Amino acid sequence: MQTGLESKKNDLDNWIHESSIWTSDVDFWLDEVRSFQKVLDKAVNLINDKTRLKSLDHLQNIVHYYGKKILIDLKSKIFHHRESMSSDLNGTIDATYKTASAEHQNIHTEVLDIEKRMREYKKEFRELKETIDLKEKNLKAPFKQVLIPTDFSLNASRAVDYALSILGSGTKTIKLIHVFDSFVPTTLDHTIDDAAAILARKEEFEKEISRIRKDFPDLASKVEPMFQVGNLNQSIEKILAEEKVDLLVMGTRGAGNGSLLFGSNTSSIVRSVSTPILVIPDEAPLLPPKRMLFACDLENVKRPEGMEIFKCIAQQYSADLRIVHVDLKEQPIDSAHERFNVKEVLEELSLEGENIEYVQSNDVLDGINEYVKNNMIDIAVTINHHEGFFKTLFSPSTTRQMVLHSHIPILVLHDNNR
Known part of the structure; x- marks a missing residue:
């Protein structure tokens, strides 16, 4: 039967592993944001209408906000959280466990929220890409x-x-x-x-x-x-x-x-x-x-x-x-x-x-x-x-x-x- 200290150590080990998975998720989302930017670059070159170009501003804001701030900040937060928990395993677990647990839960909530938003953004950019692909296909007409x-x-x-x-x-x-x-x-x-x-x-x-x-x-x-x-x-x-x-x-x-x-x-x-x-x-x-x-x-x-x-x-x-x-x-x-x-x-x-x-x-x-x-x-x-x-x-x-x-x-x- 595990003691309270052993149980907390197992929790920290699991949280460290989960944090590594989150880091991989964030890297994947950053790659997606870069692909979003490529779609937007094509859209700007293929769409001449100023009104439609203006409607792309919110998508450009998403790319900038998530690519330059949200995901970068989240990745940094996960890194420091993981490093802190690794130190806790070699230190006084009882004194830091409660703080680590609360921080882990907050990051988990943030990851789930961003995951949901990224699915929604991906759908928007997929629709935009389909429009761009059709325009590019049309441009190949003789x-x-x-x-x-x-x-x-x-x-x-x-x-x-x-x-x-x-x-x-x-x-x-x-x-x-x-x-x-x-x-x-x-x-x-x-x-x-x-x-x-x-x-x-x-x-x-x-x-x-x-x-x-x-x-x-x-x-x-x-x-x-x-x-x-x-x-x-x-x-x-x-x-x-x-x-x-x-x-x-x-x-x-x-x-x-x-x-x-x-x-x-x-x-x-x-x-x-x-x-x-x-x-x-x-x-x-x-x-x-x-x-x-x-x-x-x-x-x-x-x-x-x-x-x-x-x-x-x-x-x-x-x-x-x-x-x-x-x-x-x-x-x-x-x-x-x-x-x-x-x-x-x-x-x-x-x-x-x-x-x-x-x-x-x-x-x-x-x-x-x-x-x-x-x-x-x-x-x-x-x-x-x-x-x-x-x-x-x-x-x-x-x-x-x-x-x-x-x-x-x-x-x-x-x-x-x-």
């Missing part, structure tokens, strides 16, 4: 320049918002252009080449720029406004010819139900330019795509311009990729795989490892629309072929129908040989 025409209509604004929300973080420059067509009546005052109308339109443009800067403060510095007087199609083609634009983003219709700006102009530009085009309908949700449809032509396949853009969007959001070939009902659907060298097709498109689904329909467009509807597709990707299986898809009437009536964004890539 968009150096994106061109977005606008006429201030609801659909045009939707196209702007979609591009900024989904692609903005990974884009170096976002060119927002409004072209005042001086050769047709305007929606403002039905005058031709009127200086007052141009001034009024510039004011509308400034309002749109202000809205964008308010709604997307992180991206405000990337937006480059461009106001021109002339013809929309010619202005776009000139910019695409003179500058390295990676992606053109347009709405499906503009002011006046598409009769003045988009609509017919969108389908015309789809057929005339070689730059990838993302066409945005009114109903497009501002959410990352989860399911993407690649409408694959198995005839005369050549790697199109913009495959990197398509693949990057899919990888960036871990989207479920569906590769679909619409097989006309003239032939049995089972023969499609036999009629084409699918492996070579996928290699040419840099889609090795993917599978192709076959849809049978009397019409290519009907087949695509039916698949989109039944499979909750978020973005449809097509190749604008000059010849071959999808030639009818990009005929003037069909393109206009597809662009105007689609309820999901359409990414149009272009055959290099068209």
Whole structure:
């Protein structure tokens, strides 16, 4: 049976051991605080919005307060407590036991409190890190320049918002252009080449720029406004010819139900330019795509311009990729795989490892629309072929129908040989 003195010695031995564990815990927390600081350093470099930067101040205070004071003071307190108890074992235990017990209990309470707080802080920093990781991932997107025409209509604004929300973080420059067509009546005052109308339109443009800067403060510095007087199609083609634009983003219709700006102009530009085009309908949700449809032509396949853009969007959001070939009902659907060298097709498109689904329909467009509807597709990707299986898809009437009536964004890539 232990005597009172032996029991106190055992307590001191246990407390000394527990103090060593606490020291290791504090060292671990100090390492975590240093990792918190690295996350904050990245956040400062990636977040440009002053309001959001200010919201990080409390996290920076946590790092400074715990890294420079709280944990350092606690570690020192534990060290002196352990040294004191070690001395007590070689001295008069009865005289110091009560003090050591009280101090040990106080430190234990402090350790438990800090442990709880560190778990809470770790959760905050984990969430911040996830945000930073997503931003860094977006920065790896291949968009150096994106061109977005606008006429201030609801659909045009939707196209702007979609591009900024989904692609903005990974884009170096976002060119927002409004072209005042001086050769047709305007929606403002039905005058031709009127200086007052141009001034009024510039004011509308400034309002749109202000809205964008308010709604997307992180991206405000990337937006480059461009106001021109002339013809929309010619202005776009000139910019695409003179500058390295990676992606053109347009709405499906503009002011006046598409009769003045988009609509017919969108389908015309789809057929005339070689730059990838993302066409945005009114109903497009501002959410990352989860399911993407690649409408694959198995005839005369050549790697199109913009495959990197398509693949990057899919990888960036871990989207479920569906590769679909619409097989006309003239032939049995089972023969499609036999009629084409699918492996070579996928290699040419840099889609090795993917599978192709076959849809049978009397019409290519009907087949695509039916698949989109039944499979909750978020973005449809097509190749604008000059010849071959999808030639009818990009005929003037069909393109206009597809662009105007689609309820999901359409990414149009272009055959290099068209």
